[in-house]
Amino acid sequence: MASVFPTPSPTFPDFSTLLVKGNYHASAPIHLALSYARANDAAKVLLLAPSRVRLTEEVKQVKDGYLDEQGGSGKVARPARRVDMLYPPTPAHLALIFSLLHEALSTGKDFLHPKTTFSVAPSLIVLCEPSSYFREVPDATYECST
Numbered sequence: 001m002a003s004v005f006p007t008p009s010p011t012f013p014d015f016s017t018l019l020v021k022g023n024y025h026a027s028a029p030i031h032l033a034l035s036y037a038r039a040n041d042a043a044k045v046l047l048l049a050p051s052r053v054r055l056t057e058e059v060k061q062v063k064d065g066y067l068d069e070q071g072g073s074g075k076v077a078r079p080a081r082r083v084d085m086l087y088p089p090t091p092a093h094l095a096l097i098f099s100l101l102h103e104a105l106s107t108g109k110d111f112l113h114p115k116t117t118f119s120v121a122p123s124l125i126v127l128c129e130p131s132s133y134f135r136e137v138p139d140a141t142y143e144c145s146t
Contacts, residue, residue, distance in 0.1 A: 002035045033124070033126050046124070048087070048127050
């Protein structure tokens with residue numbers, strides 16, 4: 001089942017809603033997404049963080065041996081293909097993403113955007129650092145990539 005630590009580790013009991021509050025290591029959301037996808041073969045996971053640069057730097061600082069050593073293995077790569085990561089920098093961007101997320105329909109005309117259209121609806125959404133969306137001065141960096 002899902003965990004915020006590398007395997008082997010204690011896992012959460014089955015849940016429909018989960019709130020992890022308090023201090024935790026920077027790679028915890030990644031471990032949660034990967035462990036959930038690994039435990040549920042049909043699961044799609046969406047991980048949302050306010051800043052790609054900040055998340056990357058914080059994960060590098062943790063020096064997570066498991067991700068360093070096992071990150072390219074099939075044990076990690078297979079479930080990682082079912083984890084999508086998006087980086088909405090502001091509350092407006094986050095609301096926009098939530099309003100655009102949808103599952104592709106097999107019939108009729110459908111709005112198919114590669115970032116917001118899923119073949120299967122996400123069964124887990126991980127929201128990293130939600131408090132950053134409520135600060136007066138956002139510390140997220142704005143990035144534009146094509």
